[in-house]
Amino acid sequence: MIVPIKREHIVLGIVVLKRPGSFTAEQQDLVERVVARAAVAIENARLYAAVRAADRAKSEFVGVVAHDLKVPMTSILGYSDLLARGSGLREEQVNRYLQRIDANLMRMRVMLDNLLTVLAQPEHPDRSARGVDVSRVIRDAVDRTLPQFNEKGLAVHVAIDDLLPPMFAHPDSVTRIIDNLLVNATQRSPQGGDVRVSAALKSAPGDEDTVMISVTDHGRRLPALPGADAADAADVDASTRVALRIVKFLAEHHGGSAWAESLPAGTGFHVTLPFRRTA
Template sequence: MNRFWLRISSFFLLLLFLVLAGLGFSVAKLVENSYKDMVERQLLHDADMVVKSVGGSLFSNAPHLQERIREWYGGWDVRVTIIDKNGKVLADSSEDPEKMENHRNRPEIRAIFDDKKEYGMALHRSQTLGYKMMYVARPVYDENGETKAAVRTAISLKEIGKVVDQLWLNLAIAMGIAFLFSGIIGIAMARGITRPVEEITRVAKTLVKKDYSQRVAIRTKGELKELSDAMNLLAESLQSQMEEIYENQQRLSGILNNMASGVMLTDLNHRIVLVNPAMENMIGIKAKDLIGKFHIAAGKSFGLSQLINRSLTEGKSIHEEVHVYFPKERILDVYIAPHVNIHGERKGVITVLHDITNIRRLEKMRSEFVANVSHELKTPVTSLIGFTETLLDGAMYDEEVAKKFLKIIHDESVRLNRLISDILLISKVEQEGLPLKLEEIDMVSVIEECVDTVQEELTKKQLQLSMPERGEVRFEADRDRLKQIILNLVSNAIMYTPPGGKIRIDAADRGEEVHFVIEDTGIGIAKKDIPRIFERFYRVDKARSRNSGGTGLGLAIVKHLVESHHGKIHVESEPGVGSKFTIVFPKKQNRIG
């Protein structure tokens, strides 16, 4: 920007120099010409005086004429010469006429004798004196009006040159002073004009660099003030808009970064432009490894890529479900919509993914639960109806048959009541509607109470039971819920262990935790079934468990009760060898309120 004021100053100084030089030259030439004209008029005046002062008799006596001319005009700066019509010098105020050459061909003399002019004037070098002079000639007439001689007056151009040189020097000094002062004023004006422009340019450059806090601080007037005010207004407007844009970006970024749905932006070249953290988690790839890649890299799903390609080609919104298998199997609800700019031009597509795997699994579980509940309820209800109808049809008069049927009806009613109770219990537990009554208890004593409850079944199947060593294992828990856990696991161990088998129960204090273990030598669980044994109504041996009166909800209840105590349950099992359930409880429960 500094070059700008230098260019303005240089141009102004050059223009000023040319104007002053031209003006000075014109004035000098005018003065020079005026001075020459004045000298010429003075020479004519002197020639006229000589013509009048020289009488006609003097022309006939050359020596006397020379004497008079020398006497009258010898001390002048002006040289006086009298020449006859043949060009002979009759008299001269400075030189000897006899030694002077013929002047007939001199321009000023020819103008008198040949051209018959009133006067003649010429500038040329004097052959006698050896330097340039100005000559003016006047005719001298006889009594008949004929030109008989010429009076020439001359002056050295040295004198004129001195005057002209002095004139040029004075003009040069005057013009130099004018140039100096005008240049200083011009440079100051240029700086005065360019400084606000430089300041405005500086502010504009800071705006380009996204620094919107700068303002034009120089006070100006006129159009520059309007420009400065406009720049400051622009900076304020940009700062306000950028703050608003930044705030909106922060909001959008916060929404994108914290939303559970995966979002991906794809451009018209089928390349990924943006992904949010939820998308990273869904597809198992970081954003830095996705940006710029083709959209097939996201999820590595042909079905998803087909939908994105279709939306890019047709420019339409698409809503479908897609199965992906990388990095793990998922069911995704996919919504794809065109991305357009403010002019309505398509710039790509936005893909929003909702992971509905758990929703679909829960829907499936709900469907299976309804079906299982219906099936489980239908069996005892059918039995009750069937045996009741049989009794009503006359079987009740046969005391032995009636007693047998009534016992079956009683057992089925008990089973139905137990099933309904378990369904209500697991519903309450899942909804966290069953508060725990926490107290410090001894697990060994609770285990003994539960074993006493099932002692008859143990004896009936001749099972060997190993109890934990006598000693206290104390921790915080709900006694009734803990008994439910232990009874369910012990009952399952008894149910699935063949007669003569072994069951081992253990409880141990592990510092901050309490470990409860129940191990049996029963039929075991296949590896493929282990992940599902805690599902509602899931049975490894459906026929046997139903015949034994099981509801299929025992282990589901156990899992929920363990988790309500902030514990963990682990299963190890092998078909034909047996099963081992390990539960880890924290000694202290988190109390709220």
């Protein structure tokens, strides 16, 4: 007798029983009930393992954020102290210190947004989606990140498809995706490097239209093959991995994808989101 171990039409395994002669109807019924209970136990064990893994990942994430928050916080306190005591500071020094405080505040805001994303699962996109002008979201994000770009002398080049219309999406999630990609680019880029930001509508016969957002930098190339998962490709440090996992999670939550691409001079980080035209 062969009895499949199934949960919701998914076969987890099979039970094979042999004996001289045939099984009675009562014996078959008993085996099927035992196997059904075994399927529930196996599924519960799998779910328990998944929950434990998620809890470990969440604890690791909170630990990384708590550690990383100390860096910009210490910097802010240091520059604030210099401003408080520096009655003889020149105007350009004051502006430079304020710029660095602003840059570190931006880093902290993105970290805290990421923490909220992990601790409180975002709503389904359809529940809070509305018309999003991706072009405006990108330009606003670049403006917010300018203090960090200026701090490292980075040149930012923005290229957005003029024909890119508003799309139906969750505005906060799209903003967090772009903020994380830009902050990651500032952290990876060498002093005086270039960062390129682009967005375009992609169409393919037989497939749904997508919006592709890309941020490329001239930082150290990642040892990842083209098309590799963005989070797995980020081997530079824990905070970068966390940021890109957030990007991947939010993109997939919208039915999209995220990946990293090794380029001849740097790395490209790409996100695609399904394009749904606003009414």
